[in-house]
Structures are given as structure tokens and as C-alpha cells.
Amino acid sequence: MTLHLCSLLVFSLPQALQSSTIDSITASSPLVQNQTLVSSSQIFELGFFTPKGSAKQYVGIWYKKMTPSRVVWVANREKPLGHTDQSASLTIGEDGNLKLLDGRQNTVWSTNVMAKSNYSEALLSDFGNFVLQDRNENIMWESFDEPTDTLLPNMKIGVNVKKGKKLNLTSWKGEDDPSLGSFVMGVTLETPPQLFTWNGSSPYWRSGQWDKTKFIGIPNMTNTYYDLQQDNVQGTSYYYLNNYNNSIFGYTFISSKGSVKSVYWTNGWLTYWKAPAPTNPCEIYGICGPFGVCNPFSSPMCRCLKGFKPRSDEEWNRGNWTRGCLRKMELNCQKSASAAASTTVEKDMFWQMRQIKLPDSADHLLIDNVEGCQSWCLENCSCLAFSYVNAIGCMAWSKDLLDTQQFSMGGEDLFIRLADASAGVPTRTKLIISLSTISGIILFGAGISVCGLSKWRGKFRKMTIPRLFTSEELLRDTAWKDQMKEDDTSNLVVYDFNSIRLATDNFNVENKLGQGGFGPVYKGKLNDGKEIAAKRLSSSSSQGIAEFKNEILLISKLQHRNLVRLLGCCIEEEEKILVYEYLPNKSLDTFLFDSKEKEKLSWSVRFHIIQGVARGLLYLHHDSCLRVIHRDLKVSNILLDEKMNSKISDFGLSRMFEGTQVLVNTHKVVGTLGYLSPEYAMGGIFSEKSDVYSFGILLLEIISGKKNTSSDYPGQHLNLLAYAWHLWCEDKVLDLMDEGIADAFLVSEVMRCIQLGLLCTQDHATDRPNMLAVVLMLNGESNLSQPKQPTYTFSRSLAHEVPSQEESIRSMNTITITTVEGR
Structure with a gap:
């Protein structure tokens, strides 16, 4: 975004x-x-x-x-x-x-x-x-x-049926005229609620349904503070930005031209999200008419849903889509009402559409599983489509499907009712289960496939494959199949579970090296004497099979001395294990934040570690066969070998790209608070510069020996970055150094590293250097510019602080992966 x-x-x-x-x-x-x-x-x-x-x-x-x-x-x-x-x-x-x-x-x-x-x-x-x-x-x-045209933090817009009161935003009439304009923004009382803007009495834009954390019709809206509270008993729906500690400076407003903008202050007013986007005409309400679906990347952008045709070919060809589409074939359930008793009428089918902005006017049903949702829709001929969203439940449509959009990312599954058997899948099949279940089973099978397509050097025991899918269905993820066709995974070994269990002494707690978001990591020794680190997926893991798949695909393709090496995997029944090279010095945090162990980290060792991490990131961003954004760079993900060489680990949350793609939007922010760049934490935007920001925080932590999220900095500074900036302004930047290394270091090296840390943590991604520039700066081969003040550098005593962030992240700088989603 x-x-x-x-x-x-x-x-x-x-x-x-x-x-x-x-x-x-x-x-x-x-x-x-x-x-x-x-x-x-x-x-x-x-x-x-x-x-x-x-x-x-x-x-x-x-x-x-x-x-x-x-x-x-x-x-x-x-x-x-x-x-x-x-x-x-x-x-x-x-x-x-x-x-x-x-x-x-x-x-x-x-x-x-x-x-x-x-x-x-x-x-x-x-x-x-x-x-x-x-x-x-x-x-x-x-x-x-x-309210007038602006929603401030802690202010509410919404509706109270019992009091007959609506709190809406009404646009200015013009840029220089605050009188009432024609655009109004408010919240609907339906379940689940939606945000709407109306031009007069006509809908102009809608947000999609509220899923208790965000609006599902805004795929790039990453929510941290916004909330919507609905009380059906009291007849109220209120939308607001929770700013109880006044840590946020910003607002949402509706312009005189009908666009809704959420802006926030960070050395200037920046747009957090805007709707309808000027580059996406599909966001205009109902632009493709009933039973039409809009895709801004298609030409024409409007098309009819499966099983439907334009109501008027002439109008459709002229680009006038507002009258929409009509059904090609009568539903079987409609035929059965007039059919003779002896006539056997087939049941209707459902056509599955993925990554969809769900239509308007849904009926919310108190059904808590997808099978029940499907059955209800099948038994009610008035039901034209259904969707089951985990955070919402069952939704069904009995009216025209209006304002449907095809997303390139995010969105939900929508099942359209059809009569034509060739257009759908039988309703009795288990394929139309929840999206999360589909993904899990597909990826489980895909995980088996990656190991199965490798040149095995280990023994393979018989594995249990879910019976719901054929071998072709297991590999229907196109991107996954394409990657499997390559030979980059040929060096991976598929280990049988017994060999891993023996190597780790039945996962003895004494062999436990650490605990990550994926699960526990154990030291082990194979029969040939090779030492390994086995990372075992935990049933309570905050990660899962998607991250398992990601690690296999990524690390098998990446070879660099500053990246941890994946030796193989194990997939047997419920067990999913990744096997890595064993690094005897564990992770950097075991030294850096331990009062005794940190004595082993002289300045020369720390600078060597910093250079290694920088080279590893440079390889990921620029030199590898795939461009990779790590997305969770932190001290606990930096491993150290016997010579204290640093190796970047844990690629479960990483994303890979080809070509020159540098900026990506995501509806789900993942990573660890304290290391997230502002544009990623607040807007879901990540790029190579997101890793650069994390590297800057990591650099300051290595220099100071303090956690970024610690709360005991002198002068009541909010965090390490705030403290570093304060020292920079006071020309006392060497006070940042860890006391344990204050006697033996090169002043020019330390000064250069601190300045580079501040440059890497600039608010705006464009102000941060790329990793090529970082490596040159570290080696003294390039001059450093003057850093600007980062946003989150205010004292706790000032009104501009962000105290809520401190409580959220105080214990997050650990080996545990934090997934940051809307509250």
C-alpha cells in the first residue's frame, strides 16, 4: 500500500x-x-x-x-x-x-x-x-x-436504533466550503456490520464485512487499533479508533469527492489507507451490476459470474455493466417445485471462487461449521450463494449478488449455486470445507511431495496421506508444483522419524536448544556421527505447515556461508521436522543478553557478527537465485558456529520474489514487535527495506548489549532507538556501547555502526540504505549521510509517546515468533 x-x-x-x-x-x-x-x-x-x-x-x-x-x-x-x-x-x-x-x-x-x-x-x-x-x-x-467530516481517535461513528441516533461523517461541500456535502460515511447495523459511504441516498463504497479485527473487503488494511463493537440487544454498532493513552496522532475523514482516508502523523501526514482507491474503479459500489464480478487487472474489468450471462450484450459491449447479469440455466431446486413426483431432479452444485470481496446484503446464520452452512444453503432454494469465514461464521445470500470483486491477494471463498454439473463440484464432496482446512491438507501433501521428489539419501517409511485428495489434488498449488520441478531440493535428505527420535534421545529435554514459534529445537547425533538440530512442529505452534513448506523451498535453494544450512526433513503421520546443521554456539541472544556470556563478545567479535549478517542479507536481497525478504530478522534468529560466524536462520515467515518486485502489501503482518518497520507494522507494506529496518535495530542491540524493547533506559526513553537518538543529538553516542567492551574498540568503527543503525531505522523506507550500501558503509567504502529523527523516539513523559507499544513488546524479543494481526 x-x-x-x-x-x-x-x-x-x-x-x-x-x-x-x-x-x-x-x-x-x-x-x-x-x-x-x-x-x-x-x-x-x-x-x-x-x-x-x-x-x-x-x-x-x-x-x-x-x-x-x-x-x-x-x-x-x-x-x-x-x-x-x-x-x-x-x-x-x-x-x-x-x-x-x-x-x-x-x-x-x-x-x-x-x-x-x-x-x-x-x-x-x-x-x-x-x-x-x-x-x-x-x-x-x-x-x-x-461529528463533521472527521473521525478522531476515541471518537465513534455508528448507529443506535433504540435512541434513533446516527453518528455519521458528512463531507465538506468543497475544499473551501465546510457546509454539508453530498457524501456520508457510516456503519450499518447488519451482522456483521460494514462501513459505507453514500452519495446522497445511493451507496458509493463499502468496506466489506467486519471479521472482529478488520473489514474483509479491504485486503491491504492492517488493523492495529481500530475496533467495531456491535450490541444487537441494545441495537448499536460503533466504529472507532482506540487511543486511550493518546499515543496515536491521526484521523479518518471523508473528502468532498467521496474518498475515505485514514492518515497518521510521522514527520508529516501520511495516508494509511484510502478508499475507493483512484486507481481501482472496482471499488465503486456495484459497478458491474448484479451477478457481475469486477477485476481491475482484467480487460474488460467486469465479467459475469460462472453460470450467468450479460443482461444486455449491447450494453455490456459498450462498457455499461450496471444492469449486470442473469442466470443461464434455471436452478434444479426451482425445477423440483413443479416436477412430477416420479421425476428425479438432480441437486444443485456450488462453484467455488477464491480471493473474493464478498457481495453485499449477506444473511448471517448461527451455524458454526462450513458443512452446516453448505447444507442449509442447499436445502433452501432461495439461497444463491454462501461463504464461511472463520471469524464471522456462516453467511448466505438470497438477494442479487452485488458489489463482488476479485482480489489479487486476501479475500474469501464464495460458493455460487449453479444447476449445471459441469460448472461446479458435487455438494456431497468434502472439497468445500473451510479454507484453512483446505490449505493445511494441500500443504501437508505438498510437504510430502517436496521430499518425495528429492534425490533421497535416507530411508523413507510409509506415510499416511489424507484420503480426501488424489495425488493430483495434492499438487494443485501451481506455484508449489513449479518449484518442485526444479532440482534445487536435490541435496535434501528425507529422514525417518525413528532416526530423529534416536538421534535426540527421544527428544530429551536435556537436548533442547530452544523454543521458537514453530516449535522446540533439539540437538541430536545421527548414526554416522553427524550432529544436527531438529526443529519439531508443535501442535500448539503459532506457525504451521505453511512455514514448514516455506523453509524447505527457501533454504534448499539458498546457499551462503552466512545462512543456516537445511540438511533435510521428516514427515510421518503427524510429525513434521526440519533438520539443520548443528551450530554449537546456539543463537546470538544467548550471549548478548546474558551478563556472563556477553563477556565473550568483544567488539571485534560483534563487528564480525554484524558484517556476517549484512552479507547474508545482501545475498538474500541481491545475489541469490530468488530475491528473499526475511521478515523476522532478530537476535534469536542469528545463529553462531564454533568460530562465532553468524548465520541467519528461521525462514518460515520469509517471502520470495522474482525480477524487480520491491514493494508488497499483505493483510497479515508477521514478525516480532520492536523489529517491524513503521510501514509494515502500520500499513502491511513490506519490502527489502523492512529487513533493513530490522537490521538497524539488531545493530544497535549488538552494540549496546540491550534489548530494543527494554523499559529501563536512562531518562525514561521509550526504547533503544529513542535512547540512541537522544545520545546522537547530545553528541554522546559512545555512551550507547555495552560497558563490557568499552575498553577495546575502534572509535571510528563504533561511530560508523551507530550512525548506520540510525540510518537503517529511518521512518521512510526510501531514506534507508539498501543492503549493498550497508555493506559498503560497514567496510568504510562509502560515506554515511546524516540520519533524521525516527518517530518513536519521544520520552515517556511527552504526549507524543507510544506507551501501548511498550507493554505489547516488552517480552517479545525472544526466540518466539510473534504474529501481529488486527486486534
């Missing part, structure tokens, strides 16, 4: 604006045009403003110190003041209400609430909420209950 500078409203303020600020509005202390109301931590500001090019004046709220500024709330959007009205004021009236008065003391805008007295006070919170409260600090009115 490419980050763009968001379009910002330019506005001007009265010349005297900066003359004074106030902290509250009372009857005796109104807000006048030479003043602004500022929140206690100086985050938000409220005052009079005039949009650029406009002759009208408004009262609004904006972020105080983040420029260019943008108004996020407007009081009198439908009743502006004249630009020349310099006597207007915002005050507390005799009835206790907050009132905007023009120069003639006429009420232009008011809160209009029942107030018991005129002893009221208006305050602006650090969350951007403008609040009217009584003498007992009871809130009588708040701006969060009257």
Missing part, C-alpha cells in the same frame, strides 16, 4: 490569533477572535478560521503543532460568519449553553442542551473533544457526539 501525502485543507486565521490562548470558556471568559482554546498538552487547538479563498468565517478544531494543519471539526458549518465580522465570540449563555454570537450578539450556533444553570464551562481535551460540563464536571454536550 503506497503511502501518499494526504490532501490537506489550507486555511487562514485572523492576524491576532497568536496573541493569546485560554484553557477554558466560561460566561465571564468568552473566546474572541484574538484567542484560541488549547488542550492541556498543547495537542489540539480551537478558534476562528477562514478557509483559503473563502469570505466566510467558522469556529473549528485542528492539531496545534502538526503542519500543514487541517480542520477536524467545525461548529457552524451551515451558518458561517462574515469574514469582516471581527466582534464574534464563543461564550456561555444565560441558559448554560455554549453559543457562537456574531458582532450583533445574534446566536449563530448553540449546543441546545438542557442546562440547570449558567455555571458551565467548555474545555478542549487532548483527544480533540470539545466538552461542555456543569459545575460538577458532568458532561452536558461534546463535539464527539456531533
